Amino acid sequence: MNAPVILDRRHVLKGSGALIVSFSLSRAFAEEQATPALSPKPPGSLATSPYLDSWIRIDADGAITVFTGKAELGQGFKTAFQQIAAEELDVPFHVLKVVTADTKLTANEGYTAGSHSTQDSGTAIQNAAAQARALLLAEAARRLDVPAETLKTEDAAVISPNGRRLTYGELVAADMLHVQAQPKSSLKDPASFKIMGQSVPRVDIPAKVTGGVAYVQDLRLPDMVHARVVRPPSYGAQLVECDSSAVEKMPGVVKVVRDGNFLAVVAEKEFAAVKAMNALTVAAKWKETARLPKQDDLLAVLTSGLASHDSVIFERKDPLVTGAKTIEATYTRPYQSHGSVGPSCAVAQFSDDTVTVWTHTQGVYPDRQAIAEMLRMPPANVRCIHVEGSGCYGHNGADDAAADAALIARALPGRPVKVQWMREQEHGWEPFGPAMVTKLKASLGDDGKIADWNFEVWSNTHSMRPGGAGCLLAAQHIEQPFAVPPAKPLPLPEGGGDRNAIPIYTFRNAHVVHHFLPDMPLRISAMRSLGAYHNVFSIESFMDELAALAGADPVEFRLNHLEDSRGREVIQKAAEGFGWRKGQKAPEDRGFGFAFARYKNLAAYCAIASEVEVNRETGRARLVRAVAAVDSGQVVNPDGLTNQIEGAIVQSTSWTLYESVTFDDTRITSIDWQTYPILRFDAVPERIDVHIINRPGKPFLGSGETGQGPAAASIANAIFAATGKRLRDLPLTRKRIKDAIDA
Amino acid sequence: MMTLKVNGQDHQIEAEPDTPLLYVLRDDLKLNAAKFGCGLGQCGSCTVMVDGKAVLSCVTPMVLLEGKQVTTLEGLGTISEPAPIQRAFMEEQSAQCGYCIAGMMMRAQALLLRNPKPTDEQIRAEFAPHLCRCGTHMRILRAVHRASRLMDTADASSSTRRSAQ
Numbered sequence: 001m002n003a004p005v006i007l008d009r010r011h012v013l014k015g016s017g018a019l020i021v022s023f024s025l026s027r028a029f030a031e032e033q034a035t036p037a038l039s040p041k042p043p044g045s046l047a048t049s050p051y052l053d054s055w056i057r058i059d060a061d062g063a064i065t066v067f068t069g070k071a072e073l074g075q076g077f078k079t080a081f082q083q084i085a086a087e088e089l090d091v092p093f094h095v096l097k098v099v100t101a102d103t104k105l106t107a108n109e110g111y112t113a114g115s116h117s118t119q120d121s122g123t124a125i126q127n128a129a130a131q132a133r134a135l136l137l138a139e140a141a142r143r144l145d146v147p148a149e150t151l152k153t154e155d156a157a158v159i160s161p162n163g164r165r166l167t168y169g170e171l172v173a174a175d176m177l178h179v180q181a182q183p184k185s186s187l188k189d190p191a192s193f194k195i196m197g198q199s200v201p202r203v204d205i206p207a208k209v210t211g212g213v214a215y216v217q218d219l220r221l222p223d224m225v226h227a228r229v230v231r232p233p234s235y236g237a238q239l240v241e242c243d244s245s246a247v248e249k250m251p252g253v254v255k256v257v258r259d260g261n262f263l264a265v266v267a268e269k270e271f272a273a274v275k276a277m278n279a280l281t282v283a284a285k286w287k288e289t290a291r292l293p294k295q296d297d298l299l300a301v302l303t304s305g306l307a308s309h310d311s312v313i314f315e316r317k318d319p320l321v322t323g324a325k326t327i328e329a330t331y332t333r334p335y336q337s338h339g340s341v342g343p344s345c346a347v348a349q350f351s352d353d354t355v356t357v358w359t360h361t362q363g364v365y366p367d368r369q370a371i372a373e374m375l376r377m378p379p380a381n382v383r384c385i386h387v388e389g390s391g392c393y394g395h396n397g398a399d400d401a402a403a404d405a406a407l408i409a410r411a412l413p414g415r416p417v418k419v420q421w422m423r424e425q426e427h428g429w430e431p432f433g434p435a436m437v438t439k440l441k442a443s444l445g446d447d448g449k450i451a452d453w454n455f456e457v458w459s460n461t462h463s464m465r466p467g468g469a470g471c472l473l474a475a476q477h478i479e480q481p482f483a484v485p486p487a488k489p490l491p492l493p494e495g496g497g498d499r500n501a502i503p504i505y506t507f508r509n510a511h512v513v514h515h516f517l518p519d520m521p522l523r524i525s526a527m528r529s530l531g532a533y534h535n536v537f538s539i540e541s542f543m544d545e546l547a548a549l550a551g552a553d554p555v556e557f558r559l560n561h562l563e564d565s566r567g568r569e570v571i572q573k574a575a576e577g578f579g580w581r582k583g584q585k586a587p588e589d590r591g592f593g594f595a596f597a598r599y600k601n602l603a604a605y606c607a608i609a610s611e612v613e614v615n616r617e618t619g620r621a622r623l624v625r626a627v628a629a630v631d632s633g634q635v636v637n638p639d640g641l642t643n644q645i646e647g648a649i650v651q652s653t654s655w656t657l658y659e660s661v662t663f664d665d666t667r668i669t670s671i672d673w674q675t676y677p678i679l680r681f682d683a684v685p686e687r688i689d690v691h692i693i694n695r696p697g698k699p700f701l702g703s704g705e706t707g708q709g710p711a712a713a714s715i716a717n718a719i720f721a722a723t724g725k726r727l728r729d730l731p732l733t734r735k736r737i738k739d740a741i742d743a
Numbered sequence: 744m745m746t747l748k749v750n751g752q753d754h755q756i757e758a759e760p761d762t763p764l765l766y767v768l769r770d771d772l773k774l775n776a777a778k779f780g781c782g783l784g785q786c787g788s789c790t791v792m793v794d795g796k797a798v799l800s801c802v803t804p805m806v807l808l809e810g811k812q813v814t815t816l817e818g819l820g821t822i823s824e825p826a827p828i829q830r831a832f833m834e835e836q837s838a839q840c841g842y843c844i845a846g847m848m849m850r851a852q853a854l855l856l857r858n859p860k861p862t863d864e865q866i867r868a869e870f871a872p873h874l875c876r877c878g879t880h881m882r883i884l885r886a887v888h889r890a891s892r893l894m895d896t897a898d899a900s901s902s903t904r905r906s907a908q
Contacts, residue, residue: 074840074877201836208841209832209848210825211776211817218775226770271758271766274782341780341788341876342842390780391840391877423781639836643879647839650878673785673874681870684880 042181044123045069049107052135053177055128056085062156062169064089064096066125069109070117071101071362071386072204075704076640077117079202081125083636087196088129088188090153091168098203101364101386111363111465113394113526114494115603115702118636122700130185132177139171190634190696197694199639204388216360216387217345221416224347225254226270227408228277230263231425232477234288234667235523239263241285250276257411260479264408266417277422290665293521299332302437302458306517313492314502314512321508323443323451325549329542330439333534333730334660335432335522337676342390343426344397348405349416354381355409359402360389363465367399370466371406374475374482382406393651395465395525396430397421403472424671429473432661433527434460434520436497438538442507448550449560452509455539459497460517461487462530489516490530494600500532500709503539504598505561522663529705532599533655536709537716537730540595544717545726553582554594554717564598566631569693570605571596573629577691578609589614590624591721595713599706604632606706608649612718619738621719623653623685626711631693632703641703642690648707649688654679656712659731747808749774750818760806764798765789767805768815776816776845780874787873790846791815797853799872816845819852827897828852831890832883839877847873851887855894861887 041047049055049069057065066085072078078098086093099105101112109121133153140158141148143166150161157167190197207214232239244256247265252272257264265280267273293301347358355375361367364384372379384402392398401419409417421429437458445451469475470482490496498514527533547557555575562568574580575594586592591614596607611624626649635641658677662670670676712730720726725740747756749772756771763782768774768791780788782801789801792814820826825833828848838844847870854861854869861869866887875883 074838074842076839199836201833202838205833205836205838205841206822206825208838209816209829209844210820210822211774211815211845212822213775215775215778215842217779220773269758269766270770271762274766275759339876340842341786341840341874342778343780388840390842393876420779423783423785643836643839643882646881647878650880651876654878672783673781674783678874678876681867681873681880684867684884688881 040183042183043127045107045109045120046124046127046181049109049124050180052128052132052179052181054107055125056089056132056177058132058168058172058177060169060172062167064091064156064168066096066098067106068098068121068125069101069107070121071112071364072388073112073362074388074391075117075644076202076637077122078204079200080118080636080640081122082203083195083198083200084122084126085129087193088126089133089156091156093195093200095156103364103368103384108365110366113362115599115704115706117702118700119603119702122636126187127185128181130187131181134186135176136168136171139173139176140166196636197638199637202640214388215342216347216358216389217342217420219347219358219387219418221347221349224416224418225266225268225412226273227264227266227405227417227419228273228422229404229419229425230265230277230280230284231429231473232261233286236291237261237286237288239284240287242283244280244283247276247279247283250279255411256280257408259407260477260481262407262474262477264404266408266412270420288666291521292663292665295663298334298435299330299437302435302517306519308458308515308517310513310515312511313498313514314510316507316510318508321445321451323445326441326443327545327549328439328441329545329728330437331534331538331541331728333436333537335435335524336527336655336659337427337432337661337670338393338396338430338527339676339678340390340392340396340426343421343423344401345389345418345420346402346405347416347418348402348409350409350413353377354383355406356383356385357402357406358385358387360387360392360398361402362392362395362398366465366467367402370399370469370472370475371403373469374403374472375406375410394433394527395463397426399466399471400429400473403474407474407478427671427676428668429523431464431523431525434462434497434524436531436534438534440538440542442542442546444546444550448552450507450546453503453507454511455501455503456513456515457498457501457531457535458515458517459531460520460524461489462496462499462526463490464520464525487518487520489514493602495531497531498535499530499600500535500539500597502601504564504567504601505558506563507561522661528651529599529708532597532705533652533708533712534730536595536597537712540597540710540713541716541726541728544593544720555580556582558594558596567596567598567605570629570631571607573691573693574607574609574627577629577689578627580609586611586721589616589722591718591723593714593716593718593721595710595717597706597709599702604630604701604703604706606630606645606710608707608710608714610714610718612715612722614719614722614737616741619734619736619741621657621715621732621734621737622683623715625685625687626714627689627691628707629691629693630703630706631695631701633695633698633701635692635694636700638692641692644704645690645707646688648705649711650679650684652708652711653715656715656730657683657732745805745809747805747813748811749813750815756805758805761804764791764800764803764805764808764813768800774815774817778842778845780843786843787850788843788846790849790873792849792853795853795856797850816848827893828855828890831886831893835882835886835889837879837882837886839879843873843875844883847875847883851890855891859894860891863888
């Protein structure tokens with residue numbers, strides 16, 4: 001320990017009379033000091049933030065706080081983490097408090113993305129809690145002068161054989177938890193779990209159903225003003241003229257902020273800000289450039305219109321095996337919107353030389369980095385605090401709204417500024433899920449099995465998240481702009497555009513190519529499951545095409561190519577739950593479809609069987625029922641997992657049947673729910689059943705995105721079963737289905 | 744200055760007459776439940792009740808509400824004393840992000856006042872104006888059915904109490 005920490009501790013000890021190093025100070029210190037190499041590393045995010053007090057704080061009064069660097073986005077993990085910590089600490093669930101992503105308080109866990117939260121943060125909390133409990137036991141053993149093995153823990157206390165009870169609050173000492181985690185923890189036997197594995201009700205729902213303060217939109221700080229941004233009408237548009245004098249005189253207007261192409265207005269009251277925004281929109285004259293590709297020709301644009309960096313990402317060869325019957329197919333996916341129901345929002349406040357930003361970003365640390373760079377301030381002077389927003393499903397306008405708020409707040413020092421994006425701004429400016437093309441070709445051997453498999457995918461990157469200021473709209477639009485950084489592919493094994501491009505099935509010959517497209521004609525970034533949505537849609541549709549060619553049952557055909565035993569069990573469970581029988585016919589105008597994937601080939605397994613009804617007159621397809629089976633390792637909260645899978649199925653149904661971003665040669669034209677329709681209640685299935693295969697004691701496998709791809713392919717396969725027509729271009733709209741039926 | 748009756752209380756509101764009710768509720772009265780989603784009447788997040796009917800507050804100017812009763816989710820119950828519709832949404836865990844549900848709950852409340860035993864089809868039809876992006880629709884439908892049962896029980900027990908007095 002060196003000087004700064006000792007000083008911090010003195011400071012804190014003076015204040016609290018007992019206990020531990022101030023969490024925030026020790027946290028900041030832990031982050032800056034070089035971590036001595038531990039070999040092997042402790043599990044989950046303990047590998048990067050090894051101090052136990054980065055995760056667990058126990059106060060002398062018995063209060064226990066759990067810290068996570070991840071952000072609650074509506075997945076319910078705040079509740080799951082509370083369960084994990086309560087279980088491993090032996091503390092009643094309600095005693096704990098969970099603090100989520102905040103650059104002043106929590107570990108740097110990067111982004112809350114990629115179904116990593118429970119795998120990374122949940123694992124860290126589980127192990128930190130177990131090790132904290134072991135330290136408390138050791139301290140009790142020392143004080144009571146008995147072997148630790150004779151002691152037990154319950155209800156936030158250590159109990160001796162003769163019934164003596166020492167509470168955790170009594171046992172904890174100054175720096176007891178400011179120690180680095182050991183590589184291995186002594187975790188509880190899953191058979192003894194009392195809280196983990198239970199469907200504990202979500203801690204955030206009561207406030208959300210009673211009008212409590214639940215979202216950043218609900219923050220009201222003293223003396224707060226309301227801001228609205230006037231965005232350019234199209235990518236690259238230049239503000240050539242803007243006489244804002246009349247707007248500045250409007251009632252309640254505090255200020256018009258202009259910095260290059262960045263234009264915003266601030267008012268005392270919210271609706272005054274909206275009216276002023278409308279007036280400013282009229283006053284602003286822009287020079288636009290037609291530079292968007294042809295919306296209806298994505299196939300040509302992606303496969304030959306844009307430069308590509310090609311790489312073979314998987315190769316397997318067995319020259320002795322050749323196929324007799326060969327088929328090929330091309331699948332496409334359009335640009336799609338995250339479509340958050342609540343447009344992005346943020347609050348920022350400058351005081352002296354620091355700024356605090358309340359944001360629904362997925363990554364408080366990277367967002368802080370980007371905002372600091374944009375404002376040309378040291379990152380230490382920027383604090384980002386995560387507050388929930390509307391569900392984001394990836395990189396929506398959250399970070400941009402945070403940057404807007406920070407930039408505007410700088411012009412009004414001291415006053416908290418709330419920026420609320422309008423509907424058309426979220427739809428028009430959010431970074432979309434990228435368009436993709438896949439080309440598949442495969443041959444069947446005489447044994448009815450796939451002899452060779454060729455898969456090519458064309459895609460942009462799937463992450464243009466900040467880290468650098470150039471990823472923020474405001475930073476791109478100011479007078480001295482930051483350039484958009486060059487796109488980079490996300491590396492395998494997780495991958496981006498090539499996520500799930502490598503088949504999980506065993507094919508004797510296989511060749512997989514990733515055509516990475518660095519140029520981004522539309523603003524794009526991460527959307528739930530990244531490339532896995534389209535790659536799984538393609539692979540699992542094509543598996544069905546090959547099963548039909550082989551005259552095999554689709555479920556049996558998959559099992560014939562799959563060695564992974566957990567994958568096989570998931571497929572069998574979904575088929576059994578659905579009542580799938582070889583050769584069975586669906587009722588008239590209906591079809592059954594099946595699909596399977598293991599997300600990223602390393603996270604949760606998911607198989608989905610669907611029944612879809614097709615109206616042959618209109619072409620309308622409707623998901624009637626879906627049955628899913630999922631294996632996400634050790635289950636923390638079964639209802640939370642079920643909720644994620646149900647939601648994935650419904651959301652993916654919407655993407656798959658209805659959604660594509662529209663644009664002309666200059667502007668995005670899908671700017672609200674009329675021009676970008678999504679699933680409504682008339683299309684909600686009659687039922688969705690989720691079967692969970694629990695794996696007690698096995699690692700947590702991220703499950704938030706595992707359903708997206710299988711849901712899409714199971715619907716396409718069911719439409720084929722119902723109509724005999726194979727649809728390969730997303731979305732599977734009623735017009736496309738009707739045209740296929742009539743062809 | 745206009746008098747607006749919200750959740751049984753009169754409020755003196757100083758706002759331009761064209762101000763949509765949503766902004767009065769959120770900005771002047773500091774109520775959280777009604778949400779800004781689109782400002783266009785396309786998503787249902789801002790739904791409240793006016794004289795017992797579901798209304799999209801983002802496209803309803805304040806000037807039309809003189810003398811009418813506005814009810815928001817806050818007016819139905821609290822965390823410690825939730826109304827049946829709130830209990831039902833908690834018990835069914837009918838949320839992921841939850842941004843859309845306050846509006847849905849007000850639509851459900853208005854429906855149940857009018858039709859205490861709606862069929863699944865009637866609920867789906869009634870909910871046509873509402874969007875949920877997380878895909879919690881199955882749970883929302885279950886919660887409305889549960890609320891219908893809870894209200895039934897609540898009515899029965901309150902009438903029992905009344906007859907006992």
